[in-house]
Amino acid sequence: MQTGGSRSTGKLLMDRSSPGRMGVVPPPLDVPAQEMPDQALLRGNLDLPEVSEPEVVQYFTNLSQQNFSIDTQFYPLGSCTMKYNPKINDEVSFLPGFAGIHPRQPVETCQGALEVLYRLQEFLARISGMPAVSLATLAGAQGELAGVLMMRAYHQSRGDAGRTKMAIPDSAHGTNPSSASMAGFDVVTLPSDRAGNVDLEALHELAGPDMVGVMITLPSTLGIFDANIVEVCRVVHEAGGLVYGDGANMNALLGRVKLGDLGFDLIHSNLHKTFSTPHGGGGPGAGPVCCSRALAPFLAAPIVTKDAKKKAGDDAPEYRLAQPEQSIGKISGFHGNFGVLVRAYTYIRTLGESGLKSISSNAVLNANYLMEALRDIYLLPYDRRCMHEVVFSADLQKERGVSGLDVAKRLLDYGYHAPTMYFPLIVHEALMIEPTESETRETLDAFIQALRDIDRESQENPDLVRQAPHTTPVSRLDEAAAARRPDLRWTKRE
Amino acid sequence: MLAAIGVGSVDDLFLDIPEEFRNPSLDLPAPLSELEIQKELAGFAAKNRPLGSGPSFLGAGSYHHFIPAIVKALMTRGEFLTAYTPYQPEVSQGTLQVIYEFQSLIANLFGMEVTNAGMYDGATSLAEGVLMACRVTQRHQVAIADTLSPDYLKVIQTYCQAQGIQIQLTQAADPEVTGESACLVVQYPNFFGYLEDLSRLSDQAHRQGALLVVSADPMALGMFQPPGHYDADIVTGEGQPLGIPTSFGGPYLGLFTTKQQYIRQMPSRLVGKTVDSQGRTGYVLTLQTREQHIRRERATSNICTNEALYALASTIFLAAMGKQGLRQIAELCYHKAHYAAAKIAELPGYFLPMSGTFFQEFVIQCPDSPARINRRLMEQNILGGWDLTADSNGSAPAWGRDQRMLLCVTEMNSKEDIDCLVSALGEFN
Amino acid sequence: MSPDDCKYTQEHEWVKVENAERGQALVGITDYAQDQLGDVVYLDLPQAGSSVHQQDKMGEVESVKAVSDLFSPVSGQVLEVNTDLLDHPERVNEDPFGQGWLIRVTMSSASELDGLMSAAEYESYISGL
The missing domain is CATH 3.90.1150.10 (Aspartate Aminotransferase, domain 1)
Incomplete structure (x- = not known):
């Protein structure tokens, strides 16, 4: 509801334009004007807004206030790790000595940046238990693509080209099968057993000379630590395959176990989830790949290497960019999402081992606390110790005519962001809740109460829940209409 | 809390991890306070030579x-900075409307019909454009002008290596495009800063049923004819010039535009305009069936998290700079x-x-x-x-x-x- | 309810013979299928003139958050595609056995129909799902 002097965001920028208005006035030309090119090469019209600086500030500020965010709300969105990210991490990434350097400048003039990257590689190697790291990949999904291309290159380098099948659990994120397919592999689904672990019998059947390997998320998207994981790695290795780890859920394991120790050959880490970059409405992220010695030659380029100092006072550059010998190649324009990498370095450096361990401790503690407090009301399809997130099913509520979606939408009215819904695909009416480590017990208790209240509402006044949300800037949107007749941009009014 | 859960210690919550691997030493340096880390990083930053x-x-x-100062001032507002991908449209209208604005302004700037919500960077955006051209035409050869950035070429090679796509470098001045070519790829201005003759290249590609795929510098389009003017089919670009610091190569912003007829082959997210249950205008993620979380191994791309914050930055930049x-x-x-x-x-x-x-x-x-x-x-x-x-x-x-x-x-x-x-x-x- | 003049597949397609002499038949998806899919937003259908084969994938139907394969209930050649669905995919939800038909085919072997379910058989099949 717009009232009084508050500024409406109803009009788009182009409809706010007033001829001649400018938000920024460029400086005058300080060199003699040069001959202009052929007129035919120059554009006539350029449809961009004509608005003043205060208008821009007011419009975007008012738009921002229509968002839920971690800074304003509890955001228990499962598998996304919506935790508080210390502001210092953002601030340092904006230092002119970092934000203001060019990716192609001579290595002598960016040793500080390269040293940060080198140290981050070392940190990630120690945390993952894997000796080699490439920071070049720009998001988790791109880390996956690099990883599966490395698996392909590894098998090919051994003359083992008959491996075409990638086994992926039925609970996996969609990026896993999609990445495997971009690497030219056929995806075969690995079922979960009743306890939510990888079904070993099914794995035995798939493991053979045509298997590339498996892609496993640990803890799984069901929020559980696969009890068979060591056996899974053994079976895959015995068949000549490789074990890829999707590090999306590493927040649960920091300092508790190294994936390399368990038998994983390579993983990617979602730095924006685990190592502190605010999600920014959907990125940027970073998805470094960590791997075993055997896979190191195939890492995406570039990696940062360190030369030994020959003697004191030697001013030759110590840090360089290098291409691994059998690299899958260059996968991004330059050296990775540096600004995100600086944040991750800062985060790890300010936490140390004890701090990282307290993250996994509190993340897992909070999730288990929620599980216990809600288990009498919401169904637990996998009733066992959870890790950093807990997956409930709203099947009981559904029987009363209120779906998981309705429960999630009603939470918005209570001022909480919704959990992840309808994922993993193997759980009916899934509500996947990840509280993260950075929430207080008071917040968790209030959230528990809200979910209990909504369950009560679903019995007493189901329509209230079914039509939720009621207090948000807009109510439920017609997504079918949006998809049937896509309106994807502003157009000039006739 | 432990009592409520029914365990004696936090360690008891991790018993599913095999004991021999539990609680390893990480061998990390002792933690630094905020004051100390600020100093340490200022020290590293001081060893670099910034452009300014x-x-x-x-x-x-x-x-x-x-x-301009307003770019950082607005994009670092917590409500934008600490929100997730707008999966709950009722509480994400800020981000969604910004992306719709972004799609609109980039489409106008490139002279193209539709823009997606953004890709990782210019190089990967172009590589995805090449893959898309192969899907659209069902062809597996790609002609690439030799004036393309050598790094962009390398990224295309990486993306295409497992998909049986043949890459042929060809002279921009007289490209060899055949009936087997999915597309002709050119940069505009090219890697050396010069404008390619898009009018001629467009004809040469289209005559063979190939698509014209262009990687364009958005800043150059402030004065030069946009690729859409020459009937380009897919136009990508590096969004970094639009309000994003050079930052040693990232994060940047991939721009990706195409013609309406190809939208179902587009990678990455799209925001569309619709109405709510009370008839009010609102914005949602749309045409999601193209994407990995629904179509999985048959998705148009595996891209998920992209660069939304920098799509916001570039939208603020374009609004402030204006026409x-x-x-x-x-x-x-x-x-x-x-x-x-x-x-x-x-x-x-x-x-x-x-x-x-x-x-x-x-x-x-x-x-x-x-x-x-x-x-x-x-x-x-x-x-x-x-x-x-x-x-x-x-x-x-x-x-x-x-x-x-x-x-x-x-x-x-x-x-x-x-x-x-x-x-x-x-x-x- | 499923009309008696159609035959049904386990994948929830129907086929209705319009002209037995010429082997012409209409193909669509059932009311049960449209209900399970939710709001249909897009259809990818075979082109007129192309051939389809019984039980083979002939296209896709998309709802807001799902994609399902369409399988042809019979073999033959596609005579016509319901182009009205391009602009109005909602017809499949509103009238699956009528205006929401998908393609018109010339069947190559009418005997394939014998292997499909009758309306009563289909009703009992879906009640067991």
């Missing part, structure tokens, strides 16, 4: 442009670059080996090795251009030759900077 600390003429895919501002900035780049080029061409031992229309970058032939020249320039705190001999891959006419340098001049370079460069270059001959 002296005359800088390096471009080649990453550009030093002016960023006139962007044109003026582009023209400042043009005039300054041409002033610099003319001055350098007058120096003994130097000349411009390429002809045609350039925007803000141009190639100079030097009397000495660019590496040596750049070292000497740096002694005077001038960051020189990109050494084209470093990019030698033997496939393109303009590199692989000695003593050529790619210089970039933008609105950030004052006349004094340029004169200083010219005079320093004049010392070699």
